[in-house]
Amino acid sequence: MTSTTANDAIIRTAEGVPLKLKLLRTTRRNRIVAFCLVVPLLLFILVTFLVPIAVMLLRSVDNPIVAETLPQTVAALEHWSGQGVPDEAAFAALAEEFTLARENRTIGRAATRLNFELSGMRSLVTSTARTLSRGEQGPYKELLIEIDGRWGEQKTWATIKLIGQRYTTVQYLASFDLHYDAAGRIVAQPEVRQIYVQIFMRTLWVSLLVTVLCLLLGYPVAYLLSTLPSRISNMLMILVLLPFWTSLLVRTTAWIVLLQTHGVINDLLVWAGLIGDESRVQMIYNMTGTIVAMTHILLPFMVLPIYSVMKTISPSHMRAALSLGANPLVAFWRVYAPQTVPGIGAGSILVFIISIGYYITPALVGGRTGQLISNFIAFHMQKSLNWGLAAALGTVLLACVLLLYWLYSRVVGLDKLKLG
Amino acid sequence: MKNTNVIVVGAAAVIIAVVGYFAIDKGRQASEAQKEIARLSADVERLMGEKEKIEKEKELALRPSSLTVVSWGGAYTKSQVEAYHKPWVKKTGIKINSEDYNGGLAEVKAQVESGTVVWDLVDVELSDAVRGCDDGLFEPIDLSILPPGDDGTPAKDDFLPGTLYECAVANIIWSTIYAYDKTKFPGDKPSTIADFFDSKKFKGKRGMRKGAKPNLEMALMADGVAAGDVYKLLSTPAGVDQAFKMLDKIKDDTVWWEAGAQPPQMLADGEVVMSTAYNGRIFNAQVVENKPFVIVWDGQVWDLDLWAIPKGAPNKKTALEFIAFSTDTTRNAAQASYISYGPVRKSAAPLVSTHAGTGIDMKPHMPTAPENFKNALQNDFAWWADHQDEMNERFAAWLAK
Numbered sequence: 085m086t087s088t089t090a091n092d093a094i095i096r097t098a099e100g101v102p103l104k105l106k107l108l109r110t111t112r113r114n115r116i117v118a119f120c121l122v123v124p125l126l127l128f129i130l131v132t133f134l135v136p137i138a139v140m141l142l143r144s145v146d147n148p149i150v151a152e153t154l155p156q157t158v159a160a161l162e163h164w165s166g167q168g169v170p171d172e173a174a175f176a177a178l179a180e181e182f183t184l185a186r187e188n189r190t191i192g193r194a195a196t197r198l199n200f201e202l203s204g205m206r207s208l209v210t211s212t213a214r215t216l217s218r219g220e221q222g223p224y225k226e227l228l229i230e231i232d233g234r235w236g237e238q239k240t241w242a243t244i245k246l247i248g249q250r251y252t253t254v255q256y257l258a259s260f261d262l263h264y265d266a267a268g269r270i271v272a273q274p275e276v277r278q279i280y281v282q283i284f285m286r287t288l289w290v291s292l293l294v295t296v297l298c299l300l301l302g303y304p305v306a307y308l309l310s311t312l313p314s315r316i317s318n319m320l321m322i323l324v325l326l327p328f329w330t331s332l333l334v335r336t337t338a339w340i341v342l343l344q345t346h347g348v349i350n351d352l353l354v355w356a357g358l359i360g361d362e363s364r365v366q367m368i369y370n371m372t373g374t375i376v377a378m379t380h381i382l383l384p385f386m387v388l389p390i391y392s393v394m395k396t397i398s399p400s401h402m403r404a405a406l407s408l409g410a411n412p413l414v415a416f417w418r419v420y421a422p423q424t425v426p427g428i429g430a431g432s433i434l435v436f437i438i439s440i441g442y443y444i445t446p447a448l449v450g451g452r453t454g455q456l457i458s459n460f461i462a463f464h465m466q467k468s469l470n471w472g473l474a475a476a477l478g479t480v481l482l483a484c485v486l487l488l489y490w491l492y493s494r495v496v497g498l499d500k501l502k503l504g
Numbered sequence: 505m506k507n508t509n510v511i512v513v514g515a516a517a518v519i520i521a522v523v524g525y526f527a528i529d530k531g532r533q534a535s536e537a538q539k540e541i542a543r544l545s546a547d548v549e550r551l552m553g554e555k556e557k558i559e560k561e562k563e564l565a566l567r568p569s570s571l572t573v574v575s576w577g578g579a580y581t582k583s584q585v586e587a588y589h590k591p592w593v594k595k596t597g598i599k600i601n602s603e604d605y606n607g608g609l610a611e612v613k614a615q616v617e618s619g620t621v622v623w624d625l626v627d628v629e630l631s632d633a634v635r636g637c638d639d640g641l642f643e644p645i646d647l648s649i650l651p652p653g654d655d656g657t658p659a660k661d662d663f664l665p666g667t668l669y670e671c672a673v674a675n676i677i678w679s680t681i682y683a684y685d686k687t688k689f690p691g692d693k694p695s696t697i698a699d700f701f702d703s704k705k706f707k708g709k710r711g712m713r714k715g716a717k718p719n720l721e722m723a724l725m726a727d728g729v730a731a732g733d734v735y736k737l738l739s740t741p742a743g744v745d746q747a748f749k750m751l752d753k754i755k756d757d758t759v760w761w762e763a764g765a766q767p768p769q770m771l772a773d774g775e776v777v778m779s780t781a782y783n784g785r786i787f788n789a790q791v792v793e794n795k796p797f798v799i800v801w802d803g804q805v806w807d808l809d810l811w812a813i814p815k816g817a818p819n820k821k822t823a824l825e826f827i828a829f830s831t832d833t834t835r836n837a838a839q840a841s842y843i844s845y846g847p848v849r850k851s852a853a854p855l856v857s858t859h860a861g862t863g864i865d866m867k868p869h870m871p872t873a874p875e876n877f878k879n880a881l882q883n884d885f886a887w888w889a890d891h892q893d894e895m896n897e898r899f900a901a902w903l904a905k
Binding site: 189190191192193195196199200203204205206207210276277278279282283345346369452453455460463465466467468469470 | 608609610613635637638639640715745748759760774775886889890891893894896897898900901902903904905
């Protein structure tokens with residue numbers, strides 16, 4: 085009797101399978117199906133987003149060239165105090181590995197890497213290797229110093245020791261205008277080579293300014309769009325979206341046509357007699373050009389989230405506030421505006437994060453003074469070929485964005501974010 | 505006795521007959537064998553011929569249908585198309601896929617390191633040729649493929665000294681000069697390199713290449729440094745400071761260009777009144793487009809352009825053939841009748857004659873013409889290979905401030 089009651093306590097389906105189990109199976113199947121649907125996107129993100137970022141992080145600290153080309157030398161230098169020049173063992177290892185590397189044609193890469201840190205290392209390394217490959221014999225200390233006096237200098241060896249590390253922080257130091265001096269202390273770069281801190285500050289400042297300008301310009305537009313009858317607002321919406329759909333390059337070029345010294349605006353001003361032909365205003369190929377073009381291009385990213393939030397605010401709220409005696413300004417500020425904060429937050433963070441990594445517009449209209457950090461990352465990718473430094477600058481930029489995102493979530497709250 | 509004679513004669517006759525028969529038979533056999541041999545050898549010959557034909561066809565089939573040749577675009581590439589590409593296509597039937605770039609090793613490095621090399625041949629500056637070779641980005645070139653000069657001089661003696669390298673073969677001598685628009689200077693006209701840096705005496709915007717090379721050299725020469733002392737001085741920190749101080753003087757009046765086709769365009773648009781430029785581009789604007797530009801040769805910095813093959817190029821063998829073809833005496837001289845860049849072969853120099861389109865004498869337009877060469881500096885590739893990282897970084901920092 086008791087056993088029957090126990091059996092009856094489990095609710096079964098028509099086939100006799102316990103319902104709990106059946107339910108579990110069904111939900112599991114649904115979960116698997118859902119997962120399978122997500123897999124393509126997941127893989128896509130993994131391959132095109134996470135892997136490149138991981139590679140970039142690795143490249144910013146990875147420093148294999150010298151460690152692989154001159155392993156013995158690097159090992160011999162480990163015991164070197166950093167004072168004067170190292171002992172014969174290091175000189176002998178260097179001579180042997182230079183000869184070998186010249187045969188394998190890997191000496192050039194090592195020379196290039198060392199030259200990034202200390203100018204002149206390239207010719208020192210390649211010419212020494214050339215001389216050594218003629219079969220010169222030791223003792224190597226005297227020989228090398230005879231080949232080139234710089235082998236008798238402490239900073240030459242300090243550079244090899246520093247760049248010989250398999251993983252290094254020199255690229256991050258360089259990103260903050262710092263470097264190791266010959267004694268191994270972290271010091272500031274000479275003033276003529278300091279640049280990145282200033283450019284990072286400039287990038288943050290421009291991003292902030294563009295965000296504020298977009299907000300000032302975009303908020304009224306969004307308000308107008310959300311309050312007008314839909315027949316008119318739809319047409320206005322197309323005006324907002326039209327530039328959004330136009331190629332970035334076309335929009336940037338349009339600004340060049342408008343703003344250049346012999347462009348539409350300057351010609352108009354001269355024609356109207358407001359300025360002389362000699363004193364045309366320089367509005368492009370400088371910071372002004374960058375800010376104007378970026379604000380225009382990023383405006384839809386501000387208007388759209390704010391508009392979608394405003395659309396959901398019932399007009400009765402304002403009417404209620406007014407009927408309760410608030411003047412229109414107070415009603416707007418105390419009742420309406422707080423409800424649009426999620427849209428403002430979403431728009432601002434969108435515009436800010438896009439503009440902090442903006443590349444093409446500053447490159448086209450920024451001239452000399454309107455360049456942002458992305459342009460310098462591109463410079464190191466494409467011109468100087470210092471990919472390690474480019475990766476470090478990129479990582480710092482990424483860290484900046486994450487930090488700001490974290491700050492935003494602490495101050496405003498991510499739950500207040502509404503993208504539409 | 506008589507009988508014996510008869511028998512002997514008879515026997516002899518029989519023997520002769522038999523021998524004769526055999527001999528004739530042998531002869532017949534031999535001639536048959538000979539015929540057989542002839543037939544067989546004809547067969548062999550035919551087969552050999554067919555084999556050769558098949559091999560040739562195979563080789564033709566293996567040959568690429570096109571070769572990707574990368575150069576600097578504009579008037580310069582046009583001259584190469586006329587002087588090298590067209591005759592090459594006529595001779596070999598292999599098409600040339602011509603691409604443009606703005607110099608530097610970045611694209612070659614990206615291709616080599618990612619293992620997807622699509623360029624077969626690149627026209628590079630000397631410092632990049634040497635650096636790329638050291639870094640293993642270019643294939644070593646067997647210089648014995650270069651044909652001797654028209655006068656029979658072996659290639660290694662026919663090329664000017666310092667134009668053949670482990671991974672690169674020079675094709676032209678070019679120069680960075682500055683040019684001005686003469687309609688913008690009705691009175692005094694700029695005539696020295698110092699005038700370029702004197703924005704008080706000669707007002708107006710200047711154009712300069714966006715990079716340290718060769719602006720630092722020109723700045724020092726404008727400051728009165730003799731061409732021979734420029735690199736000695738630049739090797740000292742004080743010398744570099746001096747060069748940047750000169751650049752400071754015109755920093756706010758300068759528009760920076762990157763592609764070689766920009767300076768003539770900027771001059772034509774009136775965006776600048778004078779600009780540094782590659783001499784051939786200005787020549788092209790002067791002669792072909794009839795622009796009122798004047799070249800100031802004082803303080804010119806000359807350099808070489810070389811052919812180099814990226815490591816792992818898809819059609820390396822054909823690229824080598826193209827190098828040998830395009831740097832022979834005829835082609836080397838022909839190039840100079842399309843643009844004012846000097847040939848690198850001694851045997852080609854006397855063949856330089858008139859411009860292909862207009863028929864004017866090319867010699868006075870060459871960077872190496874004695875009249876133009878009075879105050880000229882050769883770009884020191886070794887110095888740049890050592891200092892370009894530091895100088896370009898400092899230049900970038902200077903520019904952004």
